[in-house]
Amino acid sequence: MSSSREKITARAPQRERGKRRVAALLEAAVSLFAEKGYDAVTMTEVAARAGAPIGSLYQFFPSKETLADAILDRIGESFDDAFKGIEERGTTIAIPELVDAWLGLLVGFDEERAAAATLIESRQETSARAAELRLSLRRHVARILRARIPKLSSKRAETMAVVVVQLMKAAARSAETDRAVRDGVQNELKHLMCLYLNDKTAVAQTMTP
Amino acid sequence: MSSSREKITARAPQRERGKRRVAALLEAAVSLFAEKGYDAVTMTEVAARAGAPIGSLYQFFPSKETLADAILDRIGESFDDAFKGIEERGTTIAIPELVDAWLGLLVGFDEERAAAATLIESRQETSARAAELRLSLRRHVARILRARIPKLSSKRAETMAVVVVQLMKAAARSAETDRAVRDGVQNELKHLMCLYLNDKTAVAQTMTP
Amino acid sequence: MSSSREKITARAPQRERGKRRVAALLEAAVSLFAEKGYDAVTMTEVAARAGAPIGSLYQFFPSKETLADAILDRIGESFDDAFKGIEERGTTIAIPELVDAWLGLLVGFDEERAAAATLIESRQETSARAAELRLSLRRHVARILRARIPKLSSKRAETMAVVVVQLMKAAARSAETDRAVRDGVQNELKHLMCLYLNDKTAVAQTMTP
Amino acid sequence: MSSSREKITARAPQRERGKRRVAALLEAAVSLFAEKGYDAVTMTEVAARAGAPIGSLYQFFPSKETLADAILDRIGESFDDAFKGIEERGTTIAIPELVDAWLGLLVGFDEERAAAATLIESRQETSARAAELRLSLRRHVARILRARIPKLSSKRAETMAVVVVQLMKAAARSAETDRAVRDGVQNELKHLMCLYLNDKTAVAQTMTP
DNA sequence: TATGAATGAGTCTTCATTCAT
DNA sequence: CATGAATGAAGACTCATTCAT
Numbered sequence: 001m002s003s004s005r006e007k008i009t010a011r012a013p014q015r016e017r018g019k020r021r022v023a024a025l026l027e028a029a030v031s032l033f034a035e036k037g038y039d040a041v042t043m044t045e046v047a048a049r050a051g052a053p054i055g056s057l058y059q060f061f062p063s064k065e066t067l068a069d070a071i072l073d074r075i076g077e078s079f080d081d082a083f084k085g086i087e088e089r090g091t092t093i094a095i096p097e098l099v100d101a102w103l104g105l106l107v108g109f110d111e112e113r114a115a116a117a118t119l120i121e122s123r124q125e126t127s128a129r130a131a132e133l134r135l136s137l138r139r140h141v142a143r144i145l146r147a148r149i150p151k152l153s154s155k156r157a158e159t160m161a162v163v164v165v166q167l168m169k170a171a172a173r174s175a176e177t178d179r180a181v182r183d184g185v186q187n188e189l190k191h192l193m194c195l196y197l198n199d200k201t202a203v204a205q206t207m208t209p
Numbered sequence: 210m211s212s213s214r215e216k217i218t219a220r221a222p223q224r225e226r227g228k229r230r231v232a233a234l235l236e237a238a239v240s241l242f243a244e245k246g247y248d249a250v251t252m253t254e255v256a257a258r259a260g261a262p263i264g265s266l267y268q269f270f271p272s273k274e275t276l277a278d279a280i281l282d283r284i285g286e287s288f289d290d291a292f293k294g295i296e297e298r299g300t301t302i303a304i305p306e307l308v309d310a311w312l313g314l315l316v317g318f319d320e321e322r323a324a325a326a327t328l329i330e331s332r333q334e335t336s337a338r339a340a341e342l343r344l345s346l347r348r349h350v351a352r353i354l355r356a357r358i359p360k361l362s363s364k365r366a367e368t369m370a371v372v373v374v375q376l377m378k379a380a381a382r383s384a385e386t387d388r389a390v391r392d393g394v395q396n397e398l399k400h401l402m403c404l405y406l407n408d409k410t411a412v413a414q415t416m417t418p
Numbered sequence: 419m420s421s422s423r424e425k426i427t428a429r430a431p432q433r434e435r436g437k438r439r440v441a442a443l444l445e446a447a448v449s450l451f452a453e454k455g456y457d458a459v460t461m462t463e464v465a466a467r468a469g470a471p472i473g474s475l476y477q478f479f480p481s482k483e484t485l486a487d488a489i490l491d492r493i494g495e496s497f498d499d500a501f502k503g504i505e506e507r508g509t510t511i512a513i514p515e516l517v518d519a520w521l522g523l524l525v526g527f528d529e530e531r532a533a534a535a536t537l538i539e540s541r542q543e544t545s546a547r548a549a550e551l552r553l554s555l556r557r558h559v560a561r562i563l564r565a566r567i568p569k570l571s572s573k574r575a576e577t578m579a580v581v582v583v584q585l586m587k588a589a590a591r592s593a594e595t596d597r598a599v600r601d602g603v604q605n606e607l608k609h610l611m612c613l614y615l616n617d618k619t620a621v622a623q624t625m626t627p
Numbered sequence: 628m629s630s631s632r633e634k635i636t637a638r639a640p641q642r643e644r645g646k647r648r649v650a651a652l653l654e655a656a657v658s659l660f661a662e663k664g665y666d667a668v669t670m671t672e673v674a675a676r677a678g679a680p681i682g683s684l685y686q687f688f689p690s691k692e693t694l695a696d697a698i699l700d701r702i703g704e705s706f707d708d709a710f711k712g713i714e715e716r717g718t719t720i721a722i723p724e725l726v727d728a729w730l731g732l733l734v735g736f737d738e739e740r741a742a743a744a745t746l747i748e749s750r751q752e753t754s755a756r757a758a759e760l761r762l763s764l765r766r767h768v769a770r771i772l773r774a775r776i777p778k779l780s781s782k783r784a785e786t787m788a789v790v791v792v793q794l795m796k797a798a799a800r801s802a803e804t805d806r807a808v809r810d811g812v813q814n815e816l817k818h819l820m821c822l823y824l825n826d827k828t829a830v831a832q833t834m835t836p
Numbered sequence: 837t838a839t840g841a842a843t844g845a846g847t848c849t850t851c852a853t854t855c856a857t
Numbered sequence: 858c859a860t861g862a863a864t865g866a867a868g869a870c871t872c873a874t875t876c877a878t
Contacts, residue, residue, distance in 0.1 A: 018862070037331060039248035043848060055864045058849065121382075122246065122331060159393040162383060163401060166394075170375035184368040185375075192372060195404050252873060256840095263874090264839045273873065455749065457666035461852060465861095472853090473860045482852065540664060540749060577811040581819060584797035584812075591748075592789060602786040603793075610790060613822050645841070670869060682843050685870065 022060050024050040026074070029067050034114040038068060038122050068119050069129040075116040076133050079105060083140040091148055095201070099193045102141070102164065106172035107186065117172035137165050149201055160200065167193050231269050233259040235283070238276050243323040247277060247331050277328050278338040284325040285342050288314060292349040300357055304410070308402045311350070311373065315381035316395065326381035346374050358410055369409065376402050440478050442468040444492070447485050452532040456486060456540050486537050487547040493534040494551050497523060501558040509566055513619070517611045520559070520582065524590035525604065535590035555583050567619055578618065585611050649687050651677040653701075656694050661742040665695060665749050695746050696756040702743040703760050706732060710767040718775055722828070726820045729768070729791065733799035734813065744799035764792050776828055787827065794820050 028049035032041045043064055047057040061067040086093065086101050093101075106113045116133075123130040142161035146152050152160070167189060174185040237259035241250045252273055256266040270276040295302065295310050302310075315322045325342075332339040351370035355361050361369070376398060383394040446468035450459045461482055465475040479485040504511065504519050511519075524531045534551075541548040560579035564570050570578070585607060592603040655676035659668045670691055674684040688694040713720065713728050720728075733740045743760075750757040769788035773779050779787070794816060801812040 021863090036334060039246075039331075040335070042846085044846095053864050054849090055851090055866095056862085059862070059864095062849090064848070125245075155393075159390065159397055162390065162394045163379075163397045166379035166383065166398075170372075170379060174371060174375065181368065181371065184364070185371045188368055188372045189375075192401070192405050195408055196401050199404055251871085262839050263841095264837095264876090267874070268838075271874090454752075455666075460850085471860050472862095473855090473858095476853070477859075480853090540666075543663060544667070573811070577808065577815055580801060580808065580812045581797075581815045584801065584816075588790075588793035588797060592793065599786065599789065602782075603789045606786055606790045607793075610819070610823050613826055614819050617822055648842090669867085671867090680843050681870085682872090683841085686841070686843095689870085691869070 021050070021052055021056060025052055025057055025060060025067075026070065030071055030115040031111045033068065033071065033118055034111040037118055043067075065127060068123060069127060071112070071115055072119055072127070072129045072133050075112060076129075076136065079133070079137065079140070083144075087140075087144060087147075095194055095197045096190070098144070099190050099197065102168055103171045103186065103190055103193070105137075106168045107175050113172055114175055117169055121169070134165070137168070138162060141165060145200075148197075152200075163196070164193070167196075227269075230259070230261055230265060234261055234266055234269060234276075235279060239280055239324040240320050242277070242280065242327055243320040246327055252276075274336060277332060278336060280321070280324055281328055281336070281338045281342050284321060285338075285345060288342075288346065288349070292353075296349075296353060296356075304403055304406045305399075307353070308399050308406065311377055312380045312395065312399055312402070314346075315377045316384050322381060323384060326378060330378070343374065346377070347371060350374060354409075357406075361409075372405070373402070376405075436478075439468070439470055439474060443470055443475055443478060443485075444488060448489055448533040449529050451486070451489065451536055452529040455536055461485075483545060486541060487545060489530070489533055490537055490545070490547045490551050493530060494547075494554060497551075497555065497558070501562075505558075505562060505565075513612055513615045514608075516562070517608050517615065520586055521589050521604070521608055521611070523555075524586045525593050531590060532593060535587060539587070552583065555586070556580060559583060563618075566615075570618075581614070582611070585614075648677070648679055648683060652679060652684055652687060652694075653697065657698055657742040658738050660695065660698065660745055661738040664745055670694075692754060695750060696754060698739070698742055699746055699754070699756045699760050702739060703756075703763065706760070706764065706767070710771075714767075714771060714774075722821055722824045723817070725771070726817050726824065729795055730798045730813065730817055730820070732764075733795045734802050740799055741802055744796055748796070761792070764795070765789060768792060772827075775824075779827075790823070791820070794823075 025046065029041070029046045032046055032049060043057060044054055046067070047054045050057070057067075061070060082101065082105055086098065106117050119127075120130050120134050124134060138158065138161040141164045142154070142157040145160055145164075146154065146157045149157075171186055171189050174189070175182055177185075234255065238250070238255045241255055241258060252266060253263055255276070256263040259266070266276075270279060291310065291314055295307065315326050328336075329339050329343055333343065347367065347370040350373045351363070351366040354369055354373075355363065355366045358366075380395055380398050383398070384391055386394075443464065447459070447464045450464055450467060461475060462472055464485070465472040468475070475485075479488060500519065500523055504516065524535050537545075538548050538552055542552065556576065556579040559582045560572070560575040563578055563582075564572065564575045567575075589604055589607050592607070593600055595603075652673065656668070656673045659673055659676060670684060671681055673694070674681045677684070684694075688697060709728065709732055713725065733744050746754075747757050747761050751761060765785065765788040768791045769781070769784040772787055772791075773781070773784045776784075798813055798816050801816070802809055804812075
């Protein structure tokens with residue numbers, strides 16, 4: 001009875017520890033990348049901040065690139081989830097709400113979004129993953145845009161999506177400063193984005209080709 | 210005496226040559242930074258592209274950081290000039306024109322603006338100069354904003370300036386892709402910025418506190 | 419009692435399993451060393467190919483060196499057996515047969531001989547066992563040589579033995595290429611060795627000091 | 628006058644020093660590779676033995692592989708020279724002389740030949756250069772063989788060449804031990820090779836197909 | 837002053853070995 | 858006794874910077 005349970009829990013700590021370690025490493029990487037950017041961070045540094053030996057870091061992330069990609073992957077998944085939620089609500093969702101959801105993607109309490117924003121930017125040319133993520137963001141946004149503004153050509157939707165994504169990244173970047181300005185800027189960006197979408201929606205509805 | 214004249218003429222070509230060399234080095238650095246980003250560029254590479262020996266590079270720019278700062282400085286001056294021109298025209302300048310001028314700051318034919326955009330972004334945390342430049346940009350924009358929208362509090366002007374600068378950088382970043390999307394995005398950003406300024410101006414004029 | 423028998427039978431399979439595991443590990447090591455050479459093989463790799471956990475590998479072979487030595491030991495024993503067989507047949511054995519037997523020592527169907535040849539070669543300076551094996555080979559050959567050619571001084575026998583062993587290793591090395599050349603080379607080496615022994619025997623019989 | 632000459636000699640020491648450094652590095656690498664084999668040698672070790680900082684080593688040899696290849700190249704050139712000399716003498720050269728020349732290729736006063744022998748052996752699979760060198764050796768030997776023994780088919784010449792090269796390598800390997808045995812073995816190998824060539828020549832002349 | 841070879845601290849990464857479970 | 862995650866010393870290689878010439 002208890003012995004069998006013991007056995008189960010016997011290895012649980014090991015896996016548990018492994019999970020905790022991966023989490024710690026990822027967290028350390030996230031904060032370091034967010035602080036200093038990909039290139040300025042050393043693997044030794046990441047391991048040290050996670051309180052792990054360098055070998056452990058490489059056990060889980062066999063290269064620096066893998067480490068960055070892992071962060072991007074995790075963010076990518078959370079993006080997919082978020083977009084799924086947004087798209088399910090279809091056209092019922094009001095513009096301010098939509099904008100809130102979008103801006104929230106790259107701006108959160110944790111540093112994860114900041115790290116992701118940095119990595120997407122700086123590794124776009126070198127990491128396939130970063131390029132993918134950026135593309136995926138654009139595609140999601142473009143699809144939603146076309147659903148709301150039916151007359152939008154796919155090319156224009158793409159263009160608008162680029163702009164929207166840039167606005168998202170702007171929000172992420174401005175999250176790096178002190179709270180006082182940050183909140184103001186965030187609000188402002190939200191306002192700006194609403195303005196933009198309202199304009200486009202109105203124009204589209206007005207402009208009968 | 211002939212000796213003194215000799216010295217003068219002897220050094221004149223040297224200075225001339227020195228200037229040309231500095232220009233070549235700077236140009237090489239600019240194109241390289243624009244292409245690959247600060248970290249991926251080596252000093253040896255810069256010297257080689259400029260056709261100069263590495264020692265010469267260090268003669269004029271005693272460190273890699275100095276080199277980056279020099280580029281930032283030069284851009285900073287051109288910004289100051291541009292803003293001076295804008296501010297001289299006062300409130301007479303129409304919003305679309307103003308927006309054109311602003312967006313043109315970081316997006317140009319030459320690679321210098323691309324390099325500057327990259328450097329500001331990637332070295333913001335490490336280089337005082339990059340931070341200064343960003344601050345200077347903000348201040349200039351804020352001043353113009355306050356001149357056009359008198360009721361604007363200095364705090365709100367600052368906030369708006371941050372947004373405007375982010376938009377400028379977004380334009381710079383989108384310049385990295387192929388021409389087809391680039392032009393579309395650039396136009397879109399211009400439109401967006403006009404929308405934003407028009408809105409703020411109108412609101413300010415309407416909102417009687 | 420049943421308990422004691424239980425223990426016996428309980429461990430019997432374990433020992434059985436242990437033997438099988440050791441065999442699998444050794445086999446894996448042999449094939450890997452033969453393929454890639456000592457340095458290029460990792461312990462993890464050996465364990466993986468044997469389908470055993472790394473801990474198990476270290477249970478039986480406490481170091482990489484031990485593992486290599488074990489292979490050398492096993493080959494050494496098989497050499498001893500082979501030489502015993504040869505020596506028992508005394509002088510009755512004809513030269514071509516003798517040569518066949520010798521060349522067969524390091525060239526066989528299995529990879530074991532190839533691995534051994536590699537290990538003797540590459541670890542000669544670092545492993546006492548490899549040196550021992552080489553020495554043992556020489557001694558065996560020298561003894562047989564002196565038995566067949568009575569007038570041979572021990573020093574000359576040693577020298578000849580070195581040559582013979584080198585020829586054996588040459589055969590082993592040539593086994594690494596494609597079958598077409600290999601068979602030809604092997605035949606040629608056999609011929610060469612016969613030539614050598616015949617010459618020495620004749621000379622010795624002729625040369626009356 | 629003296630000034631111009633001074634200028635010439637002014638940089639001479641620099642180049643001189645560079646040459647000396649390259650020589651020292653190469654010599655260190657040669658002796659280390661000869662002693663311990665390719666894998667067991669570290670780049671730091673090579674630099675240290677040459678009395679050079681690690682950076683200098685990499686200045687001249689951008690990778691460990693390059694370093695090994697450089698040694699192989701140098702040996703390869705000396706082989707080509709030697710073979711050129713041998714081939715020029717055509718069929719006039721007597722067998723013992725030919726054998727001397729061949730055995731001398733991989734056995735010399737310096738350690739260079741020993742290092743080369745080791746490198747050819749251990750890096751055959753990984754280094755294109757090592758494989759090339761081995762092939763080149765075979766081809767040279769085969770050509771000479773066919774010139775001397777006209778009836779030899781190209782395939783048999785190739786096979787014989789393999790054997791001859793193996794004999795050369797055997798001589799190189801036996802050079803690693805103390806002088807006493809070495810000289811004896813070397814003589815023995817020479818004798819063996821003469822035996823082999825004489826036999827082949829005689830057989831070819833006798834055997835009329 | 838100009839040059840570019842020289843320098844070595846610091847980077848990423850591997851792998852034999854150990855030990856908690 | 859079995860397991861395989863954890864460890865960290867050590868290796869190949871880079872590059873900003875210096876300094877002898």
